[in-house]
Amino acid sequence: MRSKAGEIMRQTRTGQGVTIEELSRKTGVPQEIISRFELGLERVPEETLSALLKALKG
Numbered sequence: 001m002r003s004k005a006g007e008i009m010r011q012t013r014t015g016q017g018v019t020i021e022e023l024s025r026k027t028g029v030p031q032e033i034i035s036r037f038e039l040g041l042e043r044v045p046e047e048t049l050s051a052l053l054k055a056l057k058g
Contacts, residue, residue: 006038006039006040007038009053010038013056016056020035023052023055027048029048029052033048
């Protein structure tokens, strides 16, 4: 089951045409962690979530 935050991040990411691979390169967060977060299988620390969201903003 996807988490609400993970689902929102996935929708934002895909809406911008950004792949998990690209987001991983921009942030240094492993692709597997991003994928698992979006799927609701893993929680990420607040600072990691902040880095992911900042990368999607700009």
